[in-house]
Amino acid sequence: MKPDVICLMASSVDGRTLPSRWRPKGSGDLFEQVHDQLGGDAWLIGRVTGQEFAKGTAYPATTTERFPRENWIIRRDAKAHGVVLDAHGKICWGRSDIGGDPIVAVLTEAVSDAHLAGLRSEGVSYIFAGATELDLADVLDVVARELGVKRLLLEGGGGTNGAFLRAGLVDEFNLVLCPAIDGAKGAPSVFDSTEAHSGERAPITAMTLESCKPLEGGAVWLRYRISNGSALPAQASHG
DSSP states (O other): OOOEEEEEEEEOTTSBOOGGGOBSOOOTTHHHHHHHHHOOSEEEEOHHHHHTTOOOOOOOSOOSOOOOSOOBOSOSSOSOEEEEEOTTOOOOOSSSEETTEEEEEEEOTTSOHHHHHHHHHHTOEEEEOOSSSOBHHHHHHHHHHHHOOSEEEEOOOHHHHHHHHHTTOOOEEEEEEOSOBOOSTTOOBSSOOOGGGTTOOOOEEEEEEEEEEEOGGGOEEEEEEEEEOOOOOOBOOOO
8 A cells, every 4th residue: 555655845935955055054953853743654765865875985896696686674673764766776875774764775676786785785675666767656565565654754855756746646745944045046956857857747636735833943844735636657766
C-alpha cells in the first residue's frame, strides 16, 4: 500500500531553497523542528541532495563478487530511515546513517556489482526500483513493503519533489516560509524539473489549507492537503 507522501521544504518568500543566498540571513533550525513534529517513518531525498551528506570519495571500480539484484536491508526496525534516490550508483557514502537514521539507497538494476560491494562494505542498505531508470510509484511500493513505511517525508531537492508531484504521488505539502528573499536567478526552488519535463504539469485538482502556524522569527508553517487526478508514470530526476 502506498505510504502517505508529505513534502516538506523551507524556502524564502520567493520560493528559493538555498539559505546562504537569502537576505536577511538566518532561518535557524525551523526545518528540523517541523520535520520532527511531522513524525515520518522515513524521509526521502534525491541524489544531488544526498551527495551533500556523503563523506566518501570513491568505491573500488571493480570486484570479483557478483550480487543478485535483490533488496538488501540491514535494519528494518529503525525508528526512521533516510531513503536516497541514486539510480545509477554515484554516491560513495563513507557512512551508514544520517543523523542516526540508517541510509537506504534506491538503485536501478543497472548499478554495478562494484558499487553494491561498496555499499555492503559500509553497511548501507539498498533497494531496487527499476531496470535502468527509477519508477517512483515502485519506489513507494518497495519502501512500504520492505521498511513498513506509512508516512514518508519528501524533502528535496526541487527536481525530486517536482518528479513526485508530476506523478501525482504527493499527498500533502508543508512549507516553512521564511522572512527572507533570494531575489536572483540560479537558485534551486521548491519544485523543479529537467528541460525534458518542463512542459509537464502536475495533476493537482485541489489544494486545501489545513493549517497556518506562525513560527519564531516571523516564519510561517503552511500545511496543504493535495488532491490529485490521474497522472502518467514518471521517472525520477537527478535532484
